[in-house]
Amino acid sequence: MIIGIPRERKQGESRVAMTPDGTDELTKNGHLVLIETNAGLLSGFSNEEYVNAGGVIVESLEEVWGRADIIVKVKEPSKEEIPLFRPGLTVFCFLHLAAFPELTKEMVDRGITGLDYDLVMLDDGRLPLLEPMSIIAGKLSIQCGAYALQADQGGCGLLLGGSLGVAPARVVVIGAGVVGACAVRIAQGMGAEVTVLDIDTAKLSQFANNINPARTVFSTPSSLERELVAADLVIGAVLIPGALAPKLIKRSYLEGMKNGAVIVDVCIDQGGISETSRPTSHAEPTYVEDGVIHYCVPNMPALVPRTSTKALTSATLPYITMIAEYGVENAIQNSVPLRRSLTSFKGNLTNPVIGKELGMASLSKEETEKMLIAN
Ligand SMILES: NC(=O)c1ccc[n+]([C@@H]2O[C@H](COP(=O)([O-])OP(=O)(O)OC[C@H]3O[C@@H](n4cnc5c(N)ncnc54)[C@H](O)[C@@H]3O)[C@@H](O)[C@H]2O)c1
Numbered sequence: 001m002i003i004g005i006p007r008e009r010k011q012g013e014s015r016v017a018m019t020p021d022g023t024d025e026l027t028k029n030g031h032l033v034l035i036e037t038n039a040g041l042l043s044g045f046s047n048e049e050y051v052n053a054g055g056v057i058v059e060s061l062e063e064v065w066g067r068a069d070i071i072v073k074v075k076e077p078s079k080e081e082i083p084l085f086r087p088g089l090t091v092f093c094f095l096h097l098a099a100f101p102e103l104t105k106e107m108v109d110r111g112i113t114g115l116d117y118d119l120v121m122l123d124d125g126r127l128p129l130l131e132p133m134s135i136i137a138g139k140l141s142i143q144c145g146a147y148a149l150q151a152d153q154g155g156c157g158l159l160l161g162g163s164l165g166v167a168p169a170r171v172v173v174i175g176a177g178v179v180g181a182c183a184v185r186i187a188q189g190m191g192a193e194v195t196v197l198d199i200d201t202a203k204l205s206q207f208a209n210n211i212n213p214a215r216t217v218f219s220t221p222s223s224l225e226r227e228l229v230a231a232d233l234v235i236g237a238v239l240i241p242g243a244l245a246p247k248l249i250k251r252s253y254l255e256g257m258k259n260g261a262v263i264v265d266v267c268i269d270q271g272g273i274s275e276t277s278r279p280t281s282h283a284e285p286t287y288v289e290d291g292v293i294h295y296c297v298p299n300m301p302a303l304v305p306r307t308s309t310k311a312l313t314s315a316t317l318p319y320i321t322m323i324a325e326y327g328v329e330n331a332i333q334n335s336v337p338l339r340r341s342l343t344s345f346k347g348n349l350t351n352p353v354i355g356k357e358l359g360m361a362s363l364s365k366e367e368t369e370k371m372l373i374a375n
Contacts, residue, residue: 001324002032004068006061007039009078012282012297014042014305017072017093019313020053022320027054031324036064043309065089070328072320074312075299076103087111087347090328092320094118094133096298097343098244098357099271105360107344113328114343119241119351120319121340127241128337129319131178132311136301137266138182138237142171142190144300145233145264148286148293155293156260158232161191168193172227174219174248174273175237176203179266183235184214195227224248229256236265236273242353249274254290262286262293269298333372342368346375 003026005018016039018026023033033055037047047057058064065071065084073093077085082103088111095116097104107114117129127134142160149169151157162168171187173180176198184207187194197219198204204216217223228234228249238245245267254276265277272278276289280296282303287294301308319338323331332339343351348363348371355362363371 001327002034002067002069003320003324004064004071005033005035005039006064006071006073006081007036008074009061009080010075010299010302012302013075013299014302015074015299015309015312016040016043016045016305017074017312017316018320019043019310020045020049020055022313022317023050023055024053025317026321026324029321029324032056034058034064034067036061040309043305045309070320070323072316076100082106085110085112089113090115090323092117092316092323094130094269095343096269097351097354098242099269101358101360104344104349104354104358108347108349108360111347113345115332115338115341116343117316117341119341119343120337121241122337127178129312129315132315133301133308134178135182136304136308136311138179138235139186140300140303141179141183141235141237141264141266142186142192142233144285144295144297144303145171145235145262146190148262148264148295149233149260154286154288155262156232156258158260160187160233169232170195170230171233171235172197172231173214173235173237174198174224175235175239175267176200176207176216177237177239179237180235181206183237183266187233188212188214192233195231197224197227219248221248221250225250225253225256228253229258232258232261234261234263236263236267236277238267238273239270240353242351242357244271244357245273247273247275249276251275251290254292257290257292259291260293261291262295264295266300268296272296329372329375339369339372345371 070090090113092115149155195215207214350368
């Protein structure tokens with residue numbers, strides 16, 4: 001199979017979808033890996049390392065997309081890449097389609113087989129391709145939030161851990177999943193006073209028995225609004241797979257918040273948790289709305305590409321290997337976790353949750369399975 005790895009186009013995106021080690025494994029199994037020139041540079045991988053691993057460097061985006069059977073990327077296809085779509089081509093990356101109606105329509109209308117990293121789901125509900133990026137984004141959320149609180153960054157000048165005779169800052173984490181758990185751990189490590197909210201009490205229970213337990217609160221609109229009043233730093237970390245993030249922070253709640261408080265809306269890649277959130281970029285990560293600083297970067301792990309690229313490739317490689325070995329359609333049929341990630345196939349949207357969000361017709365799970373068997 002021919003696997004194409006383009007250089008990422010999103011602003012500030014420094015990750016690449018394949019390491020030289022991953023390339024080596026695929027080429028040793030007889031596959032051709034095309035890497036766009038300099039695609040790995042910002043992650044610390046030279047063209048030469050890919051060539052030594054058996055990969056082939058190609059000069060243009062057009063050539064990668066034109067020759068490959070499957071495009072493996074990090075983030076959703078960019079405006080430059082959409083014209084390169086062709087029927088039957090498979091695209092495997094973070095798609096976040098509920099946040100991108102036009103991209104979704106192009107993928108469906110132009111016959112792309114879409115596989116979303118975000119939606120590869122194991123039987124126990126774990127999301128093995130999102131998880132390593134969520135660990136990184138969760139840890140970074142506190143680092144970025146602490147930086148935004150600094151006076152030189154326009155923040156209110158608070159140190160998370162406080163000092164002698166000065167109380168620590170209050171961090172409120174909304175969502176106790178992978179991002180939330182990492183954010184809690186780092187915030188506690190920096191000496192902050194931490195509260196975590198979720199609607200799943202089993203998720204909250206993981207914090208109760210720690211040596212350093214975080215305050216846990218069952219999330220309702222009223223309890224959330226109350227917690228926000230005292231917060232210095234708020235982390236948005238909820239997820240409903242495939243759907244847009246629920247707008248749990250209403251614009252009116254900001255009036256009750258402290259002037260100069262910070263919201264790091266990690267779930268901005270799924271539309272964001274606050275009515276006042278809009279995507280920003282690494283070049284200009286924050287803006288102020290109603291006196292509250294918003295950090296809304298949808299590709300936070302790109303801040304640490306040497307860690308993120310290796311973590312991402314370790315997680316994706318088994319699935320890419322499976323697709324390369326068995327072909328896309330057999331792999332989707334044989335692997336339930338991979339089948340759950342299918343978003344478009346042969347001109348159809350195949351994820352009803354995305355269909356509902358975007359008001360588009362979608363095949364049901366059963367209809368998709370029937371179509372896969374018929375092929
Ligand atoms: N910005 C970035 O760079 C970046 C990177 C990685 C992950 N993310 C995003 O971070 C978010 C969280 O990811 P995760 O891996 O931690 O997901 P997860 O599934 O592990 O956790 C999500 C949590 O949200 C909780 N939740 C759902 N609805 C809720 C509600 N109404 N109120 C309170 N809690 C609710 C769930 O119970 C769960 O505990 C996702 O949107 C993901 O896409 C963003």
